[in-house]
Amino acid sequence: MLLLVGGGFVYLTCQHRRQVAASALATRIAKEQALVLNNERVGMVRVEGRHILWANRAIHRILGYDDGAVAGASMRLLYPDDTTFDHIGALGYEALRRDGRFHTQVKMRTRTGNELWVDLSATALTNTEFLWMVVDLHQLKHSGERAQHQALHDGLTGLPNRHLFEELLRQAVAQAKRDGQGLTVCYLDLDGFKPVNDTLGHHAGDEVLRAVGDRLRSKLRSNDSAARLGGDEFAWFLSGVANESEARAVVERCIEIASRPIELTCGATVRVGGSIGLASSDDHGYSADRLLQAADEAMYQHKHAGRTRDTSVETDRLGVSAHATLRNGADRGDSLLDLTGPGAAVVEPDVVRVAI
Template identity: 35%
Template sequence: MPGWSQLLHKPYLRLRLRPITASIAVMVLGFALTYQLWTFFNTQARNELNRLFLIEADLAVERFLRQLEDFEQQLEAIRALFAASVVVDREEFNAFVDTLHLQKSNPGVRASGYAAFFETADQAPVVYIFPASPENLNVIGRNAFESAPRKQTMLEAMVTGRAMLSGPLSLFQDHAANKVSNSYLFYMPIFQNLLSYSVNNGNRQLLGWAYIAFDMRESMASVLLSEQINLTHEIFDITNQNNPVQIYGVAGSSYPRIDESKHVQDAFRTLEAFGRIWTIKTVSTNDFERRYMPATQWWVALFGITATLFLAVLSWLLVDRTAALRHIKRINRKLTISEQKWKFALEGSGDGMWDYDIPNQTFRVSAQWKALLGYGPDELSVSIDEWKSRLHPDEYARVTEALDGYLNGLNLHYKVEHRLKCKDESWKWFLARGIVVEHDESGNPSRMIGTITDISHMKASEEIIWRQANFDALTGLPNRRMFFDRLEHEIRRTQRYGNGFALVFIDLDEFKEINDSYGHQAGDQALIIVTDRLKSAVRASDTVARLGGDEFTLILGDITQESDVVTVLRKVLSVLLQPIELKSATVKISASMGIAFCPEDADTADDLLNKADRAMYNAKEAGKNEWRFHH
């Protein structure tokens, strides 16, 4: 019987061993490469999951801070109400706060109120509160200074002139109802005739504090839980380093925690805002990992094993391996594109999808994109030129510059707000976001996908709040805040170009008698008629404003001569002296007016207004229905 050495030298056996050797070599190399690829993609997947987790942790901080800033903006609106009014009564306060929809937008808000300041008595009783629930009404008259933490926060807000947050405390309402509370108070100081505060402003006079009382746990739950249900959050108030307080968390809830053996991820973020220091802890959940952990590495492992066996068989059969390698490259390219699309879907999603083929200049949109503009799925054929033609002219340059800047690498992100023309020719606001998902062989962007989100309601709400804060509700004229803004603008224009202007302070004579004799409704009707007559007496470029009550102002631009002003004043008195037809009577109104010039008489807003005011009182003392210049 021949030995093995003799058998191995036989041509038949050598031919049989060669494909076996080649197959074994292919399998060894293939499995080694598969393991390396699996390790690489598994590491990449873990890194991507961690990156997404850290982004969500940062977003939790942003949502937390944005909620506090929303409260601050509401308090600023209340402060603007006091600055724009001579006196704010309870009905006006409640009506204004009701328009802010605080409790509808955040269920954690318990009340909004106003505490007046009595310096001589060292007291700050609550005089207004909304809504008028039984628990809230019990707070009326309570002295906020009787609580040391409340008093400290209110005094800090007074000194800084900014909104300040108290520490966690129990509300007066909760004492009455024997409830355990995790509430905060947000105080905003309100000064006499001041919309903003400066430490160098010595003329301030504190009226009191507007405040919002809210339950931090409920407020943050409405923000954090609605945004991301796959993470858990814990918020700690660490202002007192020796006694940190957990004000929000999920301990004892039904949210599952990550098992210690399953890649636990947590993140701590510390921030300081409105006089408090916070630490926000974010922890991933099993649901988060299941939902966002890519399965690419397992597909790679399955593909690698299959490919190795396939190549081993091919080597056994002496089939060209080039075709198999090309096939692998083609599959890898599809997997890469799929991963990039998935990545973009995680980073931001919107209502309508769009797909931009850059080399071919084609622009495809989803049915929902068309629906947002009022079209059916088959009604509109969208091209890149069609999309550009629907951009609002005011935003066209900004949007195209943002897109070109992103494609050229000048901008890190493509995220822009703009309007698009709808089917009914109306304009709708959208937030557009996009990301490049493919590049050509030269590294240039070749494909971009993105979304648009309807933000029309948000824009409309911003416009309403702005008008309420800057215009008089009765006459539609600029209020005290807008008046000072335009006066400061005119002063800066004068300082830059040297063109002077005149400020006219108008006080209606005997207007109180109309209110007393015919009622406030008749007085309001008379003020509206006076407003129309004042606007008819001046140029369109001039400003007519109502400071409050029966006091008006005129800013007459590019006027430096008394004779030019006299022409306007005569016209004003002429139109005002015309009889006013009210529902209940016919009345006549005259006015006393004081005039000051900028820069001759003053070059600051307060000085200019004070001098025009004194000149007006000189006109009243001279017999009313007169005007006087400040000299």
């Protein structure tokens, strides 16, 4: 008797545990289904007889309707015209009857009457009910474009980054070689940038970099290209320019505008200079890698030579003024241009000595 009672108790306990486990599983599945159905990106409508029985939040957001506004409406509401509505109905329901699923890309109509390209798919739930799913292709397209732009451009200045610049340079070199034209690469490293960063902070340094990038962009021709390579280093190439003498006028314009005072949002006015190295196709041939490397080497050689000089800068509470001078020299056929302008900014009246 005791064994019978004990066995019954164990059986009931096991049954209860299985019911609890099944209930927990059902609850978890229901939550997961709710998360899927109420996602923010994929619009969903449950349809019977081409009338909407239920719609999730995403479809309202994609098409611009208030929550709950499309439930009970005809699917015709979502299409721009009767022709599209009839065409999708004929193709879609034939595929659903045959394969149990359907997929296409089509224009839908938003609440404001605008047309919107979407990825449209459907699956059969029962013999009479179907789940239609809508993905905004416009958003995906622009998300992809933004991601590609971010991968190839400097996030601070909007200029091409090193990867894109090297690709543009290779294309420009190949074009110049085919056309029998010259090309010159310019490599710029800012002087006086570190004191701005150290004294006024990284936000001020970012403003300086943006200003220099904007100024370089404004002075270059449409067939030239400038880039921020990283840190305070910039580069650009001059298509159709084969040697130093041809490049000088363009480079001097870039130097002049880059060295103008920069007014910062903190109230300070700063001025930076730069060391520039040039490498032309006349001296280094039609190799993108060699041109960029030679311009980089020329810049560093002249920058390091210039660091033996000390420059005094008188400052006030808003910033500094610095005098820019242009020099040139040559070594191994590279043109070396140096703009000296130690742009250290301080907030206390004093005389600052900066080695450049």
